[in-house]
Amino acid sequence: GFAKVDHHRALRKGFPEVVFCQGKTTGQVVEIVRRLCGNNRTVLATRAGREVYEAVRAVFPDAVYSELARTIVVYRGERPQPKGNVLVMSAGTADLPVAEEAAVTAEVMGNHVRRCYDVGVAGIHRLLDKLDLIRWAHVIIVVAGMEGALASVVAGLAEQPVIAVPTSIGYGASFHGLAALLTMLNSCASGIGVVNIDNGFGAAALATAITRLMARPE
Amino acid sequence: GFAKVDHHRALRKGFPEVVFCQGKTTGQVVEIVRRLCGNNRTVLATRAGREVYEAVRAVFPDAVYSELARTIVVYRGERPQPKGNVLVMSAGTADLPVAEEAAVTAEVMGNHVRRCYDVGVAGIHRLLDKLDLIRWAHVIIVVAGMEGALASVVAGLAEQPVIAVPTSIGYGASFHGLAALLTMLNSCASGIGVVNIDNGFGAAALATAITRLMARPE
Amino acid sequence: GFAKVDHHRALRKGFPEVVFCQGKTTGQVVEIVRRLCGNNRTVLATRAGREVYEAVRAVFPDAVYSELARTIVVYRGERPQPKGNVLVMSAGTADLPVAEEAAVTAEVMGNHVRRCYDVGVAGIHRLLDKLDLIRWAHVIIVVAGMEGALASVVAGLAEQPVIAVPTSIGYGASFHGLAALLTMLNSCASGIGVVNIDNGFGAAALATAITRLMARPE
Amino acid sequence: GFAKVDHHRALRKGFPEVVFCQGKTTGQVVEIVRRLCGNNRTVLATRAGREVYEAVRAVFPDAVYSELARTIVVYRGERPQPKGNVLVMSAGTADLPVAEEAAVTAEVMGNHVRRCYDVGVAGIHRLLDKLDLIRWAHVIIVVAGMEGALASVVAGLAEQPVIAVPTSIGYGASFHGLAALLTMLNSCASGIGVVNIDNGFGAAALATAITRLMARPE
Amino acid sequence: GFAKVDHHRALRKGFPEVVFCQGKTTGQVVEIVRRLCGNNRTVLATRAGREVYEAVRAVFPDAVYSELARTIVVYRGERPQPKGNVLVMSAGTADLPVAEEAAVTAEVMGNHVRRCYDVGVAGIHRLLDKLDLIRWAHVIIVVAGMEGALASVVAGLAEQPVIAVPTSIGYGASFHGLAALLTMLNSCASGIGVVNIDNGFGAAALATAITRLMARPE
Amino acid sequence: GFAKVDHHRALRKGFPEVVFCQGKTTGQVVEIVRRLCGNNRTVLATRAGREVYEAVRAVFPDAVYSELARTIVVYRGERPQPKGNVLVMSAGTADLPVAEEAAVTAEVMGNHVRRCYDVGVAGIHRLLDKLDLIRWAHVIIVVAGMEGALASVVAGLAEQPVIAVPTSIGYGASFHGLAALLTMLNSCASGIGVVNIDNGFGAAALATAITRLMARPE
Amino acid sequence: GFAKVDHHRALRKGFPEVVFCQGKTTGQVVEIVRRLCGNNRTVLATRAGREVYEAVRAVFPDAVYSELARTIVVYRGERPQPKGNVLVMSAGTADLPVAEEAAVTAEVMGNHVRRCYDVGVAGIHRLLDKLDLIRWAHVIIVVAGMEGALASVVAGLAEQPVIAVPTSIGYGASFHGLAALLTMLNSCASGIGVVNIDNGFGAAALATAITRLMARPE
Amino acid sequence: GFAKVDHHRALRKGFPEVVFCQGKTTGQVVEIVRRLCGNNRTVLATRAGREVYEAVRAVFPDAVYSELARTIVVYRGERPQPKGNVLVMSAGTADLPVAEEAAVTAEVMGNHVRRCYDVGVAGIHRLLDKLDLIRWAHVIIVVAGMEGALASVVAGLAEQPVIAVPTSIGYGASFHGLAALLTMLNSCASGIGVVNIDNGFGAAALATAITRLMARPE
Ligand SMILES: Nc1ncnc2c1ncn2[C@@H]1O[C@H](COP(=O)(O)O)[C@@H](O)[C@H]1O
Ligand SMILES: Nc1ncnc2c1ncn2[C@@H]1O[C@H](COP(=O)(O)O)[C@@H](O)[C@H]1O
Ligand SMILES: Nc1ncnc2c1ncn2[C@@H]1O[C@H](COP(=O)(O)O)[C@@H](O)[C@H]1O
Ligand SMILES: Nc1ncnc2c1ncn2[C@@H]1O[C@H](COP(=O)(O)O)[C@@H](O)[C@H]1O
Ligand SMILES: [Mg+2]
Ligand SMILES: [Mg+2]
Ligand SMILES: [Mg+2]
Numbered sequence A, B, C, D, E, F, G, H: 001g002f003a004k005v006d007h008h009r010a011l012r013k014g015f016p017e018v019v020f021c022q023g024k025t026t027g028q029v030v031e032i033v034r035r036l037c038g039n040n041r042t043v044l045a046t047r048a049g050r051e052v053y054e055a056v057r058a059v060f061p062d063a064v065y066s067e068l069a070r071t072i073v074v075y076r077g078e079r080p081q082p083k084g085n086v087l088v089m090s091a092g093t094a095d096l097p098v099a100e101e102a103a104v105t106a107e108v109m110g111n112h113v114r115r116c117y118d119v120g121v122a123g124i125h126r127l128l129d130k131l132d133l134i135r136w137a138h139v140i141i142v143v144a145g146m147e148g149a150l151a152s153v154v155a156g157l158a159e160q161p162v163i164a165v166p167t168s169i170g171y172g173a174s175f176h177g178l179a180a181l182l183t184m185l186n187s188c189a190s191g192i193g194v195v196n197i198d199n200g201f202g203a204a205a206l207a208t209a210i211t212r213l214m215a216r217p218e
């Protein structure tokens, strides 16, 4: 039968259920979280404002909120298998919410996560001071708005896969992230995969799909 | 000193030197290939027309040409370490050149490669017949033009990383690959990294950055 | 004389008068509804917020409101001729307002309507479980935002006409529905007609133009 | 099993196999036509230049070519069931190739087809002289480039479904059909479904999906 | 000296001074109006909200406000020379503010103005009932959003200059007036000049530049 | 009857028939010209290459060709009524073909035409030397590519209607005339109507619609 | 070591530290300003609303605020070396905030600054009256929205470097500054460098990089 | 009189006359060069193919051609005043034609020019090896296609003005230079002025406007 499609489910053990809060009412989010936790699965809610968190906490007092990442996590069931090392780098402070969405998601999905923020290419020495961190990583998530050039420089320094997240940070000719997106797609460095503008969650999900491979029985 | 930047070079052993022929004269390509082969490195030339191949073959009679992929390979030095399983899927026959550029590159970089072509989403059963192939893969490269929807469906069926390559195939509102590119960036399935339109090479390079991790000493 | 242009008016019997509330004041909407009902015609108001509904209900206590679809219906005169079976499918929960605008409109115009929501292509088995519904339909309306790939998959499974409605749901490179629109226009499946972004009403009107043909004396 | 997906195949009886020649070599097209005719199915090849036709005719001397539509038809097996009346209208003479691609396709698929060309909106009386033709049609295909306004005017005059095909005809701010495409998507008349720029084939396929309904056993 | 540049000033007699209120504070607008009226010139303020009007009226109790057009007029000095007949047509009710901005401006500039609203091309007979109005006009201003097709049809019916004003009315693929703008630029009818999206004022200024010619001593 | 639509035909006396050669075969053009001349009407063919001209001349030895404007004129019947003074200005030498298309068309349509070329805004004194010419004109056609700023400066110097023609001249961020088009639409000077990119013919047709008014019996 | 990168630091003496307030909380801005002033460096904060200023002033009572430029300056340490003459020109009053951001920045960075506002190209004589100012300048910053043509005219009058700042002022087809940006990039006058839309700060920083050269020991 | 506009002409001494060959016939170019040389001015022709050069050389045997830059120079009159040091950097080999157009132009205009090519950001150490060159320069021209990130990195390392030239090199989502253009406009490094895509000439002209200041009597 078609159930075979889900044959990898075992590998997913500990992978959280995810709720994308944008466009949902607070009531809907609470209801969904309640249902999912009932399955004894960890639940990650993204794009969650503080009032959504308050409502979730009223039901699950152990819910963990990140103001910056706008994420809520309710841990349940067994923890995910240890996977790999994910480094999250960002160019500017305004990119932090997206970077933190990626970092929190990667953690919840069972990765070791380190952050390396504010290393924009206009001060290249700040980046060059971080070569040890780059070596440590199995996968690198690069979050950058405005001109988005950080992904190219990092991918030039690293052999590992680089996941590039353009952000909507900027003004004028940044066109809400389009400039950074195009920069990343046209990178002259190889080894870069790009996700949607501001999609920190998606970057971490792809990173986890990669680190999961390292634990997979051949 | 700064040479440490290249500390991963050992891992790269067997990684080919690459020549991007587009925008270079035949003479320039031959000259570059000659120099690189002198270093006893395998050389991969992409976007190479037949006349470029003829000129290279005059110097290196063992050069291997793929008319479809428009690639030339001159094998030298030691073979790359065995890495992982890369599946290349494509939606339509017109996407084959890009799919083959990806497949040839992935092979030259030391991966096991399988092809699964002509499985566009308009005939979903063709795709569902290939679940075994999907299970086999460590990384899946999805090549699709026109509406580019194949990446979403495949990423929904697979846990592994999916690398999506939009192609410039189509006409009218495909806007030379823009439609497929946007589709892939907006996928509701997670685990997808996108590369530039028609960039089969880049997809394979990212796939190799991923499969290389599996062999890497922790 | 030119009146002949309206020779099909008989066929239209029961076709509602329609008010597009966006950009009109509450007072204007009430005034228009009052005038149209005076003609003993059923009136459908779309893009109507709750306060508009309250004002209409003060005059027509039997007005029916759908919060989700943002539609008001005041039934008058004879019911429309029975026409055909219209299936409304949608990819994500955020697409529901547009899907419901289509569903309510198709009902008011005299069609049998069924809904099949939350069948995005990232979980293709959910869609494959619905083949009976697809068979039942004479016309299928597919509502999808983000990458909009659902229309292609459905049109590949069905012989019937498919009306594709891109929605403005998404963020970043969805560009307010542009990505979904382009996907649908470039579909490799045939038998698809596309309407404007978020135009649930227009999809239902086209569906009715089609189902009306089935009742038409040859 | 999954074969049920094809349960409508009976209805398709007489529906031709289609080859899209753009991007295929002459040799490939001949080979595909040969294989398909072997199945005793009528074959329609679109986007076929004269030299492709010559090569097909060498094998199938009864192949029928339309220089204008750039279509080749090789009739085989039983003729399609009679379906409905399809009217193809076009705004300018430069739109004829697309209009003819639609007309030939609709004929091969078993419809009665009439043409009504050169009725652009800048001379509205030419269009108003054709009200009888409009009444005759079950489905109307409107082909128009430049500003593409014809679809709105026709859909305002007709109750039947209108399929709008923007063409890439024009220059400057027509942006290769984008202007006409946007016009048609934003039409203030209802009952219009839009297909890709220059996609005469797709318009006829959708028209046939509609006319087929009229013959379908309820 | 350079003053010769202003040699036409005599002809301009009665031409109002104009204040574009958008982006100015209420205080700034009042100050500017005060200064200009001091020159004994009629002042026209466009894009003026009600609170701006209240503030102006406190100083000039004879100021005339149009809520719909968002214009304020303070008449001073001699009236402009009689010029010509300007017809303002619009497609939909949502276009009225722009149409009225054009109509009020044309009046203040000394033209005879007639309005002909709600004559969208989806109901072409409504337009054909207005041929007498079209004949009356020296210049026709056509205001239309969504698909903007009205300009083409009118220009096809009329020999006189047509000034087309696209409006930002619409949603989805109207892209804030871009669709209507492109339609108008690509019109297959000749004799059309296009102004910026929503620029009712500019249309009337151009119309007046034209009607002024009729009074000009040869 | 509907013939009333053509009630202005008398005014059109002497207005030429026009053939737009782009996208027509030489044979088609010759055939159309032959038919139109048979009506004793002057014929203007635009976008005509030299070989088209040769073919027309073989039939009408008195055909007049402009290599630069790419126009053919065959004079027949009575000359158009004298109308007004049209000044054609252009910014750069590369804009000349479009400027000449406008100038030749305006002449054939019965206007007095003067040219004032190579007066780009980067050398403003060249333009200021031409104030007499500006004063002479009833209508000014401004043809400019690249940044298209000439229209604003001219409209600032002149009271008369200005018709702005963006051209596709330029490279890079001129985007085939888009930059010039946007410049002209956003002009801070009033009294400007814009036509399609490279549409010299359309500018002259609008100019003639204006100058015709001056001769029109009130 | 890498410190050599900063060898020009001496030249920078007196160059302010800069805080970009957009996207930062008031608390963050105050904290950063406090830290930077601790280094005895002058601090310039841009894109600062009044409430940010109030909070900064509570700590640094000598902070200087410009409501129009939205800048805060806290002077500390030694004053910058005298550099050169910077002229800031703007086309319309709505461009003033950007022009003032440029002017204040240029002053803080040690330049002599003069302003020349409201000299749009639609009234060219206003600009021609300012030739003395143009002669005075070493660098000219031109700030313009809508069609942005001022940069071309100024660069045509001046030999000095011109820095063009497109602004987002305008509506409709100005597309939030895109029209002005394209105009400036395509200028037919040479000697123009363009910065991002609304980037008054960046223009002044570039101007200072230029004027600094004049003081630099050869 | 207006001649005062040219008061800087003395400073321009030695500045070449420039012919932009694109869109001109060989005959026209030769004619213009002949006329300009007659004025005893050095002439620089850009965008000149080899056959144009051959024709110019037939008249001026001392004409100097650069195949790569596509420039012709005929030296006449006195040499330009020595100005400053201009460094031209480029990211990839495909950018060389644009880089050389800049370099040749800067030389002809009297600057000391050095080249530093193939220093793309994907191999950052190559760039870091060139800090001495960066220190040497008064002005730096950065030429880069694809993602165009080089300008940001260089401007971060240098205090001097940086002139960024996006090139049309790349494919797919580079959109003919748009990606590089946006990158450069959005740079997080300050001190960058951007010119049009592929406009090497314009970059050198701006560089010269800057270096000229250094020689200017205060
Ligand atoms: N920030 C995000 N951006 C894009 N997709 C997300 C994000 N967060 C969660 N998702 C996706 O949203 C899905 C849940 O969507 P929903 O069922 O609408 O709550 C998850 O399975 C994720 O694939
Ligand atoms: N003119 C056309 N435009 C778009 N799609 C077409 C056209 N003609 C045929 N097709 C589609 O192309 C398919 C065949 O493609 P292929 O297998 O590549 O030859 C058909 O099933 C049609 O759906
Ligand atoms: N250069 C041009 N650009 C746009 N439209 C033109 C041009 N020249 C002629 N036309 C139009 O083309 C019509 C003739 O088109 P056709 O019947 O296809 O030859 C004329 O009535 C004009 O309105
Ligand atoms: N490569 C180039 N790109 C843009 N403008 C150029 C280029 N080369 C020369 N120019 C400009 O073209 C002008 C000469 O144009 P023209 O008179 O048409 O030959 C020169 O004054 C330059 O400002
Ligand atoms: Mg790398
Ligand atoms: Mg997956
Ligand atoms: Mg189908």
Ligand SMILES: [Mg+2]
Residues within 6 Å of the ligand: D154, D155, D156, D157, D158, D159, D160, D189, D190, D191
């Ligand atoms: Mg209709």
Ligand SMILES: [Mg+2]
Residues within 6 Å of the ligand: E154, E155, E156, E157, E158, E159, E160, E189, E190, E191
């Ligand atoms: Mg007309």
Ligand SMILES: [Mg+2]
Residues within 6 Å of the ligand: F154, F155, F156, F157, F158, F159, F160, F189, F190, F191
């Ligand atoms: Mg004017």
Ligand SMILES: [Mg+2]
Residues within 6 Å of the ligand: G154, G155, G156, G157, G158, G159, G160, G189, G190, G191
């Ligand atoms: Mg200059």
Ligand SMILES: [Mg+2]
Residues within 6 Å of the ligand: H154, H155, H156, H157, H158, H159, H160, H189, H190, H191
């Ligand atoms: Mg710098």
